Amino acid sequence: MVVQREHSYDCFQEICSLVASFTPKISSIFTPIIIIITAFLSVSYATTQYRKRSGKNNLETPPNGVSLFDETPKDRSPGVWNPSSFRWPKPAPFADWSIETTKPLPYRPFKYGPKYFVTMGIRNTNYDEWIEMDNEFPRFYREKAVRISERGQKCCRTLPEAFPAAVELLEELVEYLPSRYPSLYERVDKGIKNLWSGEVIDNTSQPLPEDPMQSVGRLTQDDMAILIERPDGDYYLLAGAILLAGFWRLEDKLGMPLWEIHTSAGVPHYREKLEKSMYKFFRRLKAEDFVTRNNYTLQIDDNLPWSVSVGDEDSNDLGWHHAEQDPPIGKHHLRSERQSLRRLPKSGAIVFGIHTYFSPITELAKEDYVPGRLASAIRSWDETISSYKGTYTYEKVLLKYLDEKHREQIQRGLKLEEEDQRRRYPW
Ligand SMILES: *[C@@H]1O[C@H](CO)[C@@H](O)[C@H](O)[C@H]1NC(C)=O
Ligand SMILES: *[C@@H]1O[C@H](CO)[C@@H](O)[C@H](O)[C@H]1NC(C)=O
Numbered sequence: 001m002v003v004q005r006e007h008s009y010d011c012f013q014e015i016c017s018l019v020a021s022f023t024p025k026i027s028s029i030f031t032p033i034i035i036i037i038t039a040f041l042s043v044s045y046a047t048t049q050y051r052k053r054s055g056k057n058n059l060e061t062p063p064n065g066v067s068l069f070d071e072t073p074k075d076r077s078p079g080v081w082n083p084s085s086f087r088w089p090k091p092a093p094f095a096d097w098s099i100e101t102t103k104p105l106p107y108r109p110f111k112y113g114p115k116y117f118v119t120m121g122i123r124n125t126n127y128d129e130w131i132e133m134d135n136e137f138p139r140f141y142r143e144k145a146v147r148i149s150e151r152g153q154k155c156c157r158t159l160p161e162a163f164p165a166a167v168e169l170l171e172e173l174v175e176y177l178p179s180r181y182p183s184l185y186e187r188v189d190k191g192i193k194n195l196w197s198g199e200v201i202d203n204t205s206q207p208l209p210e211d212p213m214q215s216v217g218r219l220t221q222d223d224m225a226i227l228i229e230r231p232d233g234d235y236y237l238l239a240g241a242i243l244l245a246g247f248w249r250l251e252d253k254l255g256m257p258l259w260e261i262h263t264s265a266g267v268p269h270y271r272e273k274l275e276k277s278m279y280k281f282f283r284r285l286k287a288e289d290f291v292t293r294n295n296y297t298l299q300i301d302d303n304l305p306w307s308v309s310v311g312d313e314d315s316n317d318l319g320w321h322h323a324e325q326d327p328p329i330g331k332h333h334l335r336s337e338r339q340s341l342r343r344l345p346k347s348g349a350i351v352f353g354i355h356t357y358f359s360p361i362t363e364l365a366k367e368d369y370v371p372g373r374l375a376s377a378i379r380s381w382d383e384t385i386s387s388y389k390g391t392y393t394y395e396k397v398l399l400k401y402l403d404e405k406h407r408e409q410i411q412r413g414l415k416l417e418e419e420d421q422r423r424r425y426p427w
Pocket of ligand 1: 172174191203205
């Protein structure tokens with residue numbers, strides 16, 4: 001991407017989002033980047049009980065017939081970015097954050113049937129909440145360290161064109177993390193020090209001691225991907241730290257444009273339903289925008305980095321046909337993702353963050369309303385979604401268990417009609 005000299009970037013005010021309807025196929029299971037992207041085009045959701053910036057939750061459905069690349073703001077051509085003077089505000093420290101006691105946020109983003117709408121909410125989110133961290137950081141950190149040493153470039157890689165963007169992302173984290181999590185990170189001359197591990201992440205040596213995305217990967221619990229707009233108006237996946245994605249591999253998707261990421265995975269209705277609005281959304285995203293959304297799926301092994309039940313990570317034959325039929329309930333896990341999307345001010349590159357929240361179903365089912373709602377959500381999946389999610393291998397065991405737990409909750413007096421007062425999506 002060509003970066004031009006700084007001047008005011010007077011772009012669109014609103015975030016565009018759209019109902020994205022698609023029916024994933026088994027062939028697309030290893031391509032959650034699609035889902036991530038699709039997600040950002042979906043219906044913006046009602047406010048949560050959490051803080052957010054005001055006023056920008058409006059939806060906009062682009063009129064039919066917009067041409068694919070005609071959304072360029074007046075003062076910029078496709079692939080040209082005028083560095084924005086916007087600076088991410090210094091975040092307030094996360095109150096009482098502790099690597100021992102701060103629990104993972106309890107995202108439970110499934111909805112009651114009977115109808116399953118393939119629409120996923122994006123929410124405007126407070127700048128302070130760019131990166132979420134909790135007491136699972138040590139586990140994530142260790143899993144990532146093993147991946148980095150065993151798989152290296154297969155998981156963390158920056159193509160030359162994305163180098164400035166990756167360095168910028170690293171800088172942004174070096175700036176953000178010590179303010180937000182002062183008990184975990186401290187600024188030092190070389191960059192940033194992890195006070196728990198003692199490790200220094202260096203963003204100042206020339207050349208840098210490692211691929212900047214590898215450093216990015218070590219710093220947080222998130223996986224991160226960088227997409228860059230080229231003069232053809234398309235967005236290319238050119239850097240990533242994809243260490244704990246469970247079902248997809250960076251090596252398969254690196255270098256691909258958005259449309260190919262989708263069509264190669266066979267996403268139905270992509271061309272007619274998704275493409276235009278998706279590109280429009282990307283084009284309009286400003287450095288000042290920050291959105292998040294949630295997603296979930298089930299996994300029947302407890303391997304956070306890679307779901308071994310769909311096959312060996314290095315195999316070319318991946319799919320639910322490898323999975324054990326009717327695995328015991330102890331193997332069932334919810335893999336819930338909190339995804340974030342922002343645009344870096346200097347390079348104009350788009351950054352996706354993906355924080356995975358991973359919990360055994362036997363733990364979740366103890367929570368009020370959760371077994372009943374999850375069972376209802378699973379029953380609302382149609383055939384296409386079910387085969388995509390591998391439901392047939394685990395649903396018998398899972399639904400029986402969830403129904404039982406739900407019945408127990410009702411028997412001990414849980415009031416279903418109070419649920420809406422007690423919780424709100426995505427919780
Ligand atoms: C390292 O990151 C800090 C914080 O963002 C930044 O101020 C500094 O310029 C960076 N150093 C280099 C050499 O890029
Ligand atoms: C996100 O949700 C969609 C729709 O339920 C699903 O098909 C997809 O697998 C999910 N993606 C991830 C990464 O969990």
